[in-house]
Every structure is written in structure tokens, then in C-alpha cells.
Amino acid sequence: MRIARFTTGDDPRFGIVTGDLDEHGEPDPDSAVVALAGDPLYLGVEPLDEQVRLADVRLLAPVLPRSKVVGIGRNYAAHAAEMGNDVPSEPLMFLKPNTSVVGPGDPIFYPRQTSELHYEGELAVVIGRICRDVPAERAGDVIFGYTVGNDVTARDLQRGDVQFTRAKGFDSFCPLGPWIETELSTADLRVQTFRNGDLVQDGSTADLIFDVPALVAHVSSVMTLLPGDVILTGTPEGVGPMEVGDEVDVVISGIGALTNRVARRD
Numbered sequence: 001m002r003i004a005r006f007t008t009g010d011d012p013r014f015g016i017v018t019g020d021l022d023e024h025g026e027p028d029p030d031s032a033v034v035a036l037a038g039d040p041l042y043l044g045v046e047p048l049d050e051q052v053r054l055a056d057v058r059l060l061a062p063v064l065p066r067s068k069v070v071g072i073g074r075n076y077a078a079h080a081a082e083m084g085n086d087v088p089s090e091p092l093m094f095l096k097p098n099t100s101v102v103g104p105g106d107p108i109f110y111p112r113q114t115s116e117l118h119y120e121g122e123l124a125v126v127i128g129r130i131c132r133d134v135p136a137e138r139a140g141d142v143i144f145g146y147t148v149g150n151d152v153t154a155r156d157l158q159r160g161d162v163q164f165t166r167a168k169g170f171d172s173f174c175p176l177g178p179w180i181e182t183e184l185s186t187a188d189l190r191v192q193t194f195r196n197g198d199l200v201q202d203g204s205t206a207d208l209i210f211d212v213p214a215l216v217a218h219v220s221s222v223m224t225l226l227p228g229d230v231i232l233t234g235t236p237e238g239v240g241p242m243e244v245g246d247e248v249d250v251v252i253s254g255i256g257a258l259t260n261r262v263a264r265r266d
């Protein structure tokens with residue numbers, strides 16, 4: 001089931017997106033959104049007898065993390081190598097503020113403090129229930145679903161700062177979407193990033209050093225996770241620059257395509 005957050009001009013609502021996806025993760029033109037009674041994270045999935053055409057809605061970030069986005073660094077060996085780093089012996093965690101989250105189609109703002117803005121296409125895990133110390137074998141019990149993320153990074157600031165907070169924490173540095181897929185095996189999902197239509201990242205979650213259950217276990221051994229919190233699982237090799245005006249698509253098989261354009265903030 002694909003759950004989106006959307007607006008038709010009024011207050012945001014949630015809905016189930018129907019129809020098939022093409023190989024680029026784009027939905028069938030006849031797809032519809034069946035409205036839900038409320039936020040499925042808190043009310044469960046309660047479909048209403050009401051639907052709108054997907055083409056007539058604006059999709060929003062499918063989840064607003066209640067407290068945090070947890071990033072995982074260097075979780076693909078080839079990406080750690082391209083950055084000149086060793087593979088960590090434990091998941092390397094950092095936080096992105098929930099104010100960094102934007103939705104599909106929203107601009108990624110190029111901050112004046114950087115001159116090296118990078119995309120990082122990533123599988124994003126959406127937590128469904130409050131939890132702590134979750135054993136890896138129980139991770140599925142606390143996961144609501146999966147969406148596509150772009151862990152936007154100011155690479156020059158990341159190199160200069162000891163902490164990643166500034167480099168990964170600007171407003172608009174965490175595009176999420178286009179919706180949450182609730183039924184999915186994450187064993188071997190293709191993660192692709194396109195810059196202005198050119199394929200620049202092409203990885204598979206089969207190459208994650210620490211897989212999704214291991215990440216949920218590790219993160220929840222440190223901090224309580226709340227419904228709507230998000231774990232970004234790390235990026236495959238091929239990270240690189242984005243410039244103002246670029247269109248960046250992150251496509252994950254079985255989920256869909258997240259598209260954003262880079263803009264200068266006036």
C-alpha cells in the first residue's frame with residue numbers, strides 16, 4: 001500500500017495511492033488517491049468513500065518526523081571508499097532536524113555558506129510506533145513503511161566541521177517522498193539518482209553494510225524512536241554536486257521517484 005500526504009489547496013490530508021508504477025517509478029496517469037480519515041500513523045488506515053485523481057493533487061512530504069531524522073553514514077563500502085573512509089565497525093549515526101524535511105517537488109535551497117552541495121539518494125525507513133531497544137528480528141513490528149530520501153549535504157562544510165549538524169541540517173536538506181510504501185522487502189532494492197536525467201548513482205540495498213533491521217536495533221538502543229521518525233540508511237557510491245537549476249530524481253524500485261530542483265534562496 002502506498003500512503004501519500006497531499007493537498008488540493010486546503011489543509012493537508014492523507015490518502016492511498018492506487019495504480020501501477022512504470023520502470024522510472026512514475027505512476028500510471030489514471031492513478032487516484034483514496035482519502036483517509038486522518039494520519040494513519042496515529043489513527044490507522046481508515047479509507048473514506050472519497051477519491052481524487054493523483055494528477056489533481058500536490059504531494060507533500062509523506063511524513064513529518066515527530067522528533068528526528070537519523071542519518072547513517074558510510075553504510076555502503078563503495079561510498080565509504082570514494083570518500084576516503086574505512087567501513088565503520090558500527091553504524092555511524094548523525095541527526096538531521098525535522099525542519100530539514102521537504103516534500104516531492106519542493107525546492108532544495110542552495111545555502112550561501114557552501115559552494116559544494118551534494119545529493120545522496122537513500123532508502124528512508126519510517127517508524128510506526130514508539131519503541132526502544134528493538135531486537136533486529138522484531139524491527140518489522142515497529143516499521144510503518146519506506147520512502148525515498150535525499151540526504152542533501154554541504155560537502156565542504158562536512159569536511160571542515162567536526163559534527164555533521166550544519167552540513168546536513170539546513171532547511172530543505174531532507175527531501176522525502178513521494179509516498180510511503182508499507183509492504184516491501186528491503187533485501188535488494190535498486191537505489192538510483194539522476195541529475196538532470198543522467199544516472200549518477202546506481203546501487204542496491206543488498207550492499208548495505210548494516211541492513212534495515214540492524215539499523216533499527218542500533219538506533220533504538222541509543223534513543224527512543226517515535227511514530228514518524230525517519231532513519232536514512234546511507235547512500236551508495238556516486239555522490240556528487242548539484243547546482244542551482246538542477247533537477248535531481250532519486251528512484252527506488254518498489255517505492256517510486258522523488259524529484260526536487262535546486263534553487264537559490266532570495
Ligand code: MG
Nearest residue numbers: 120151234235
Ligand atoms: Mg547520507
